[in-house]
Amino acid sequence: MTVADSVLLEARNVDKRFGGVRALQAVSLTIRTGEIYGLIGPNGAGKTTFFNVLTGLYAPDGGTLLFAGAALAASSPHTAAARGIARTFQNIRLFANMTALENVMVGCHVRTRAGVLGAVLRDRRTRGEEEAIRRRAEELLHYVGIADRAHDLARYLPYGDQRRLEIARALATGPRLLALDEPAAGMNGTEREALRVLIEGIRKDGTTVLLIEHDVKLVMGLCDRVAVLDHGARICEDVPAVVQKDARVIEAYLGPGENVHA
Amino acid sequence: MQRLLASLRRDRRAAMIASLVLGVVLAVLPFVVGGALGNSWLRVLDFALLYIMLALGLNIVVGFAGLLDLGYIAFYAVGAYLYALLASPHFGLHLPVWLIIPAGAVLAGIFGVLLGAPTLRLRGDYLAIVTLGFGEIIRIFLNNLNAPVNITNGPQGISGIDPIRMGGISLARPIDFLGITVPSLHAYYYLFLALALLIVFVSIRLEDSRIGRAWVAIREDEIAAKACGINTRNIKLLAFAMGASFGGVAGGLFAGFQAFVSPESFSLMESVMVLCMVVLGGMGHIPGVILGGILLTVLPEFFRHSAGPLQVTLFGKVLLDPEALRMLLFGLALIAVMLYRPAGLWPSGTRRRELGSDAA
Ligand SMILES: Nc1ncnc2c1ncn2[C@@H]1O[C@H](COP(=O)(O)OP(=O)(O)O)[C@@H](O)[C@H]1O
Numbered sequence: 271m272t273v274a275d276s277v278l279l280e281a282r283n284v285d286k287r288f289g290g291v292r293a294l295q296a297v298s299l300t301i302r303t304g305e306i307y308g309l310i311g312p313n314g315a316g317k318t319t320f321f322n323v324l325t326g327l328y329a330p331d332g333g334t335l336l337f338a339g340a341a342l343a344a345s346s347p348h349t350a351a352a353r354g355i356a357r358t359f360q361n362i363r364l365f366a367n368m369t370a371l372e373n374v375m376v377g378c379h380v381r382t383r384a385g386v387l388g389a390v391l392r393d394r395r396t397r398g399e400e401e402a403i404r405r406r407a408e409e410l411l412h413y414v415g416i417a418d419r420a421h422d423l424a425r426y427l428p429y430g431d432q433r434r435l436e437i438a439r440a441l442a443t444g445p446r447l448l449a450l451d452e453p454a455a456g457m458n459g460t461e462r463e464a465l466r467v468l469i470e471g472i473r474k475d476g477t478t479v480l481l482i483e484h485d486v487k488l489v490m491g492l493c494d495r496v497a498v499l500d501h502g503a504r505i506c507e508d509v510p511a512v513v514q515k516d517a518r519v520i521e522a523y524l525g526p527g528e529n530v531h532a
Numbered sequence: 533m534q535r536l537l538a539s540l541r542r543d544r545r546a547a548m549i550a551s552l553v554l555g556v557v558l559a560v561l562p563f564v565v566g567g568a569l570g571n572s573w574l575r576v577l578d579f580a581l582l583y584i585m586l587a588l589g590l591n592i593v594v595g596f597a598g599l600l601d602l603g604y605i606a607f608y609a610v611g612a613y614l615y616a617l618l619a620s621p622h623f624g625l626h627l628p629v630w631l632i633i634p635a636g637a638v639l640a641g642i643f644g645v646l647l648g649a650p651t652l653r654l655r656g657d658y659l660a661i662v663t664l665g666f667g668e669i670i671r672i673f674l675n676n677l678n679a680p681v682n683i684t685n686g687p688q689g690i691s692g693i694d695p696i697r698m699g700g701i702s703l704a705r706p707i708d709f710l711g712i713t714v715p716s717l718h719a720y721y722y723l724f725l726a727l728a729l730l731i732v733f734v735s736i737r738l739e740d741s742r743i744g745r746a747w748v749a750i751r752e753d754e755i756a757a758k759a760c761g762i763n764t765r766n767i768k769l770l771a772f773a774m775g776a777s778f779g780g781v782a783g784g785l786f787a788g789f790q791a792f793v794s795p796e797s798f799s800l801m802e803s804v805m806v807l808c809m810v811v812l813g814g815m816g817h818i819p820g821v822i823l824g825g826i827l828l829t830v831l832p833e834f835f836r837h838s839a840g841p842l843q844v845t846l847f848g849k850v851l852l853d854p855e856a857l858r859m860l861l862f863g864l865a866l867i868a869v870m871l872y873r874p875a876g877l878w879p880s881g882t883r884r885r886e887l888g889s890d891a892a
């Protein structure tokens with residue numbers, strides 16, 4: 271077994287209900303280390319819910335999640351981050367009244383240690399850590415291409431830059447798996463292309479990517495493998511070429527009776 | 533780059549001169565105020581310093597972490613009663629101040645955690661109601677813990693509290709210092725000033741730290757903060773504990789200064805007052821909060837002293853009770869600030885924009 275084939279995340283029969291709504295029904299998927307894995311499906315299919323369960327925001331009603339071989343603790347977002355799962359949000363959630371740089375510095379929280387005493391005394395260890403946090407945050411802003419915005423409040427950034435800032439902040443947590451929830455939403459063609467390059471770069475630099483996206487072209491061009499959710503059930507998991515031709519997928523997207531090949 | 537360094541160096545010299553001037557002003561302030569306005573204004577000055585400590589403590593909870601707390605004065609009460617019980621004839625204990633004040637900070641911090649723990653899932657209005665209840669519970673306990681065992685002496689309060697002593701010298705009497713006689717109110721002023729400066733220092737250090745950023749992140753978006761790996765439960769409890777400990781310190785000083793404590797001093801109105809200092813000054817912005825503390829201590833006193841005589845000179849008699857007028861003007865001032873400066877008199881935004889403009 272090569273490194274590329276080793277399993278990073280394995281979801282087994284994950285269930286999640288909201289009252290009568292079965293948002294996830296026995297969803298199983300396997301994400302391998304180093305791949306870009308797409309999660310697609312119509313609106314309301316349960317994609318975001320899967321992210322929320324994965325990152326510990328919701329406790330699943332059934333099933334297990336194995337990350338790097340060990341079970342993920344249910345509903346404990348900060349341990350998920352500590353284990354190496356980072357995410358962005360479909361509706362951007364930045365710290366609006368902090369600068370871009372500070373947003374990314376907050377992302378470093380989970381990999382750093384300074385407490386109240388260190389903050390007050392500012393001993394050599396704390397100063398060194400602060401220095402490292404700042405340098406790392408600056409690097410990451412540069413990496414996602416918004417270094418010139420470092421000292422602007424997050425809420426003053428244009429939409430596309432906010433999406434990038436969210437990615438930088440997620441990367442600051444030092445993730446093994448980066449989960450992006452519709453990162454291209456609201457972007458124009460050029461921005462999408464730049465985003466594609468960024469995501470490919472992130473994978474090349476060693477982080478596995480889980481991508482929710484509506485833009486089928488982007489997903490098919492970028493992802494190594496794709497899973498399709500429909501009404502909370504995983505109806506397909508394969509390489510893009512196969513998924514595109516899957517009858518159930520076509521039906522889920524276009525409704526029964528349509529034929530895309532005609 | 534060269535220019536940046538030069539301006540930095542210039543800034544540093546300017547900062548040094550500014551702090552030198554400020555230091556001299558703070559050092560001579562009690563003599564000026566005492567000489568020009570008399571002892572009652574010196575007391576106001578001493579209280580302003582206590583309120584600055586309180587406002588900075590509450591600022592950690594409300595301003596940084598964004599957790600509305602309407603029962604904050606309870607921590608002031610904890611510090612004050614701890615001092616009263618450990619240094620007064622009530623139990624016959626007379627422990628030294630350097631022991632009681634830190635103990636008050638720790639005990640208030642523990643009470644902060646006790647308040648914080650059950651409210652972790654609450655936000656906004658709900659949190660306000662629960663913390664309000666907590667503040668009242670503490671006050672009611674203090675009122676009623678005089679039977680069956682008399683601990684707090686109930687509504688009568690505890691009197692005859694030991695004055696603060698430092699190195700065997702009581703601050704309650706004039707002190708001879710290198711041939712200069714320092715009156716009691718001045719001595720308390722310098723002590724309070726030292727502790728207020730310490731609290732300002734701790735606040736500034738905390739704000740610009742990993743912990744401070746985590747507090748602000750929780751205020752800005754709790755879910756995103758969790759996703760960044762912040763243990764929001766612990767970090768919130770830390771905010772409650774830190775904020776409360778400042779209140780505990782101020783409470784201990786208050787008890788030693790007044791030589792008397794009673795539950796009356798820790799009413800809901802006091803909590804509201806401290807909250808107003810934070811909100812009016814500029815939530816989360818340390819200089820703004822200090823300004824709020826000073827204004828809301830000094831202005832009401834000013835009205836109390838001048839409203840009566842002013843009416844007599846203007847109308848020949850007192851038309852409005854100065855106390856009522858004070859509350860009226862206070863209310864109007866609050867409404868005006870909320871309408872015209874919703875972020876407070878001295879919000880932090882300007883600093884950020886300045887930083888942003890000369891970056892790169
Ligand atoms: N917090 C929630 N409470 C109730 N229902 C929810 C909640 N989150 C998601 N749902 C429901 O679960 C289903 C899946 O939603 P979601 O995961 O957001 O879909 P997607 O991201 O694929 O568009 C939808 O029917 C949605 O209404």
Ligand SMILES: [Mg+2]
Pocket residue numbers: 317318319360
């Ligand atoms: Mg979604």
